[in-house]
Amino acid sequence: xxxxxxxxxxxxxxxxxxxxxxxxxxxxxxxxxxxxxxxxxxxxxxxxxxxxxxxxxxxxxxxxxxxxxxxxxxxxxxxxxxxxxxxxxxxxxxxxxxxxxxxxxxxxxxxxxxxxxxxxxxxxxxxxxxxxxxxxxxxxxxxxxxxxxxxxxxxxxxxxxxxxxxxxxxxxxxxxxxxxxxxxxxxxxxxxxxxxxxxxxxxxxxxxxxxxxxxxxxxxxxxxxxxxxxxxxxxxxxxxxxxxxxxxxxxxxxxxxxxxxxxxxxxxxxxxxxxxxxxxxxxxxxxxxxxxxxxxxxxxxxxxxxxxxxxxxxxxxxxxxxxxxxxxxxxxxxxxxxxxxxxxxxxxxxxxxxxxxxxxxxxxxxxxxxxxxxxxxxxxxxxxxxxxxxxxxxxxxxxxxxxxxxxxxxxxxxxxxxxxxxxxxxxxxxxxxxxxxxxxxxxxxxxxxxxxxxxxxxxxxxx
Amino acid sequence: xxxxxxxxxxxxxxxxxxxxxxxxxxxxxxxxxxxxxxxxxxxxxxxxxxxxxxxxxxxxxxxxxxxxxxxxxxxxxxxxxxxxxxxxxxxxxxxxxxxxxxxxxxxxxxxxxxxxxxxxxxxxxxxxxxxxxxxxxxxxxxxxxxxxxxxxxxxxxxxxxxxxxxxxxxxxxxxxxxxxxxxxxxxxxxxxxxxxxxxxxxxxxxxxxxxxxxxxxxxxxxxxxxxxxxxx
Numbered sequence: 148x149x150x151x152x153x154x155x156x157x158x159x160x161x162x163x164x165x166x167x168x169x170x171x172x173x174x175x176x177x178x179x180x181x182x183x184x185x186x187x188x189x190x191x192x193x194x195x196x197x198x199x200x201x202x203x204x205x206x207x208x209x210x211x212x213x214x215x216x217x218x219x220x221x222x223x224x225x226x227x228x229x230x231x232x233x234x235x236x237x238x239x240x241x242x243x244x245x246x247x248x249x250x251x252x253x254x255x256x257x258x259x260x261x262x263x264x265x266x267x268x269x270x271x272x273x274x275x276x277x278x279x280x281x282x283x284x285x286x287x288x289x290x291x292x293x294x295x296x297x298x299x300x301x302x303x304x305x306x307x308x309x310x311x312x313x314x315x316x317x318x319x320x321x322x323x324x325x326x327x328x329x330x331x332x333x334x335x336x337x338x339x340x341x342x343x344x345x346x347x348x349x350x351x352x353x354x355x356x357x358x359x360x361x362x363x364x365x366x367x368x369x370x371x372x373x374x375x376x377x378x379x380x381x382x383x384x385x386x387x388x389x390x391x392x393x394x395x396x397x398x399x400x401x402x403x404x405x406x407x408x409x410x411x412x413x414x415x416x417x418x419x420x421x422x423x424x425x426x427x428x429x430x431x432x433x434x435x436x437x438x439x440x441x442x443x444x445x446x447x448x449x450x451x452x453x454x455x456x457x458x459x460x461x462x463x464x465x466x467x468x469x470x471x472x473x474x475x476x477x478x479x480x481x482x483x484x485x486x487x488x489x490x491x492x493x494x495x496x497x498x499x500x501x502x503x504x505x506x507x508x509x510x511x512x513x514x515x516x517x518x519x520x521x522x523x524x525x526x527x528x529x530x531x532x533x534x535x536x537x538x539x540x541x542x543x544x545x546x547x548x549x550x551x552x553x554x555x556x557x558x559x560x561x562x563x564x565x566x567x568x569x570x571x572x573x574x575x576x577x578x579x580x581x582x583x584x585x586x587x588x589x590x591x592x593x594x595x596x597x598x599x600x601x602x603x604x605x606x607x608x609x610x
Numbered sequence: 611x612x613x614x615x616x617x618x619x620x621x622x623x624x625x626x627x628x629x630x631x632x633x634x635x636x637x638x639x640x641x642x643x644x645x646x647x648x649x650x651x652x653x654x655x656x657x658x659x660x661x662x663x664x665x666x667x668x669x670x671x672x673x674x675x676x677x678x679x680x681x682x683x684x685x686x687x688x689x690x691x692x693x694x695x696x697x698x699x700x701x702x703x704x705x706x707x708x709x710x711x712x713x714x715x716x717x718x719x720x721x722x723x724x725x726x727x728x729x730x731x732x733x734x735x736x737x738x739x740x741x742x743x744x745x746x747x748x749x750x751x752x753x754x755x756x757x758x759x760x761x762x763x764x765x766x767x768x769x770x771x772x773x774x775x776x777x778x779x780x781x782x783x784x785x786x787x788x789x790x791x792x793x794x795x796x797x798x799x800x801x802x803x804x805x806x807x808x809x810x811x812x813x814x815x816x817x818x819x820x821x822x823x824x825x826x827x828x829x830x831x832x833x834x835x836x837x838x839x840x841x842x
Contacts, residue, residue: 241765248764251774255825258762265761404833406810408842413810415833430745430808444806446744446794481804484797488804506805520806 199320202249203313207306209243212236213267214303217296220271221289230278233271240268251320260302267295371410373503373521373528376437381405381414387438388416388431391470391519396420406432411525413441423447429517439525440470445517449485452511456480459487462514463507467491472524475505485511488518493528499559502527502568527568531560534570536589543572543587546594551576551583561586561596571595645698649675653708657698660706661686727767731755732799734771736789737779739838744794746836749809751802753840756813763813809833812840 160166216236223229244264247257274288284292313320381402388400397418404415413432419425432441454462460477467475475491476499482488486508493503504527508518536543540556547553551574559573571586582600587593645654654675661667667682675698684696686706698706731751739750757763757770764770771780779785789795809815815838816826829841 245764245766245769248769248773253775253823254763254773261763262761265765269761404835406832408830408832409810411810428743428745432808432810441810442806442808444745444748444801444808448794483800508801508804518801518806520804522805522807 196320199249199251200313202246204310206243206246206250207303207310209239209246210264210299210306211303212239213243213264214296214299217267217271217292217299220292221296226278226281226283229284230275233275233278237268237271237275240264240271244268263298263302267299270295371526373525374411374434374436374439376439378436379438384414384433384435384438385416387433387440388418391431391440391443392418392420392429398423403430405435407435411441411522412436434525439521440519441521441525443516443519445515447510447515447517449510449512449517452482452485454509454511454514456482456487459509459511459514460489463487463489463491463509463516466507466516467505472505482511486517487511493524495531496533497558498533498570499557499573500527500531501559502562527562533560534590536570536572538589538592540572543589543592544574546587546592547574547576547585548578551578551585558589559586563595569595645675645703647675647677647680647696654679656708657683657703657706660708728796728799728803730767730771731802732789732796733785733787734777734779735798735802736793736795737784737787738777739836740787740790740793740795742836742838744798745808746838747795747798748801748806749812749833749835749838749840750815751799752807752809753812753815755802756807756809756811760813808835809840812842814842815840 161170213236216232216239220229220232220236223232241264244261247261247264250257270291274284274292278284385400385402389397398421399419401417402414403417406413406415412435414435416431416433418429418431420427420429427445427447429443429445431443433439434441460480464475464477472491474494476494478490478492478499478501480487480489488506488508491505491507493500502523504523506518506520507516509515510517536558544553544556553574553576555575557573559571560568561571562568569586570589572589574585574587576583576585584598584600585594586596586598588595645657650673652673655671655673657675658667658669658671658673658679661679661682662671664686666685667679669676669678669682680696683698683702684694687694687696687702731754734754735747735750739747742750754767754770758765758767764773771777771785775781777785810832812832814826814829816823816829817837818839819837821827826841831839831841833840
């Protein structure tokens with residue numbers, strides 16, 4: 148049968164009455180299905196649009212509130228009233244920032260707006276802390292608030308414009324997401340790119356805070372105090388890799404990278420081991436200055452655990468001592484994947500110095516060190532002149548909530564949100580079956596921090 | 611027939627609400643030592659064995675403190691007039707003669723607060739960097755965490771990961787790809803959460819072979835790990 152005949156045959160069959168109804172039924176079914184799918188998709192799109200709208204309208208509301216609150220902060224005269232207003236401004240700026248992050252606009256476009264909102268929040272937070280102690284704003288701070296208030300006003304105005312366009316139906320979110328970005332870009336560009344205040348305040352408590360021990364999340368200082376020594380080239384720095392991992396175990400060292408930005412400049416190496424598969428590697432960063440180990444990670448899987456946590460702590464401490472880190476004491480730890488990640492803090496004259504923190508990851512099958520992290524230590528470590536406390540331990544103890552049964556006490560230096568360190572008494576105690584640590588300033592007697600300890604089968608964590 | 615359907619529907623709704631109830635914060639806040647809903651491990655197995663021996667418990671000895679165990683413990687408590695809360699607290703454990711567990715008793719103390727974030731981070735790494743070397747996976751996790759600390763980005767892990775147009779793996783659903791049990795992404799997420807940052811503070815990364823945004827090339831490349839460039 149030729150093709151033509153086949154076609155004719157098909158035509159003949161189609162013209163059959165029964166066939167007609169079948170074809171129509173099929174087409175009908177397909178169109179109903181298509182219609183349903185279309186409606187479904189339109190519904191979803193609408194739902195998404197509604198979400199975006201909610202985020203946007205919420206954000207505009209919060210930004211307007213921030214502006215009002217900053218204006219009020221400039222007007223009030225009593226420090227305590229200013230403090231409560233700034234606290235509210237901090238909260239509102241934070242909410243505005245959260246909603247901003249949910250808009251379907253690419254991040255670079257929103258970067259400055261987001262930064263601005265964070266900085267308003269951070270500044271308000273730090274001024275609030277200061278005002279709570281009854282100190283009024285200095286003229287410099289007054290000026291900064293004034294400046295921020297000006298930016299908040301202009302941001303509010305452009306957002307109100309945008310809101311009108313959206314509400315008037317002249318703009319839709321999918322258009323805005325795809326090509327409407329210049330609108331946001333303009334808004335963002337009007338805002339200052341420069342930093343007002345460099346406070347790293349995380350608003351949500353993260354597991355990092357818990358796992359790290361409470362004091363490792365402090366800012367990396369601009370001048371890393373622990374990075375001492377001469378500038379080395381990549382070949383010289385390799386010696387640190389050999390010393391750290393042991394010459395007898397190393398098969399090959401590959402020079403992979405160098406990083407010349409940031410306060411701590413580094414060389415990166417990748418190391419394979421004798422009697423180990425090729426895909427088992429340790430990756431390391433060594434500082435260009437002095438050849439200190441910045442961090443190390445070994446990807447060896449650890450199949451089982453034969454050591455207990457006390458043995459692991461001792462192994463880690465011995466390793467630190469053998470590699471020139473003297474006077475480190477373990478503070479918090481976490482067991483995962485048959486490894487223990489242990490925090491060690493520096494101790495000087497029986498004062499625990501939490502900013503000088505090293506994390507060591509011990510494999511619990513053979514005690515090998517499979518991870519090392521010294522960012523905090525390298526940023527902060529130095530020999531400190533520790534002052535004599537101005538108040539006695541007895542006086543400090545009297546400042547604690549009487550319901551806490553104090554178990555042990557000591558002295559510690561802790562970092563603050565403001566890149567500074569404070570000298571404190573550390574009291575460990577219990578209340579309502581919960582372990583608590585309280586820090587009392589050794590000079591002013593102020594209660595600086597309260598931490599809650601959570602004992603889990605995996606380790607000692609704090610919140 | 612309709613009735614049957616209704617019953618099935620009811621059962622489904624009930625079981626769903628129980629799961630929600632179960633996962634919610636109803637019981638997990640208690641910090642007293644002992645075992646409770648969602649506890650798991652050898653201690654729970656011992657507890658189940660005792661309860662089974664004495665005829666309170668009829669389920670499997672699976673080491674998971676589910677509703678069956680909860681009800682069994684409650685029945686036990688009813689019989690011995692210990693506070694009927696279904697939680698194997700110190701008193702209950704002592705009454706059962708499980709002194710060792712009662713004294714150790716921290717298995718129930720801390721529901722892993724970080725577990726949710728850890729899983730989310732692991733899934734993001736899985737979607738974005740499954741095929742990368744281990745350090746590359748930790749690096750992707752570190753970038754997400756660095757973003758939470760950067761004023762230009764949302765402040766929460768979920769906020770950063772689900773920020774519209776931030777990650778292709780989120781946009782195309784790769785983030786929901788199940789994690790291969792042999793994969794190292796969970797370990798990588800843990801290392802990132804524990805503070806290891808192979809990128810030294812980077813907040814962007816891109817694959818030079820597939821990056822579509824021209825803008826991203828204006829970023830300074832700090833490091834190259836595997837297929838990705840990392841930048842600030």
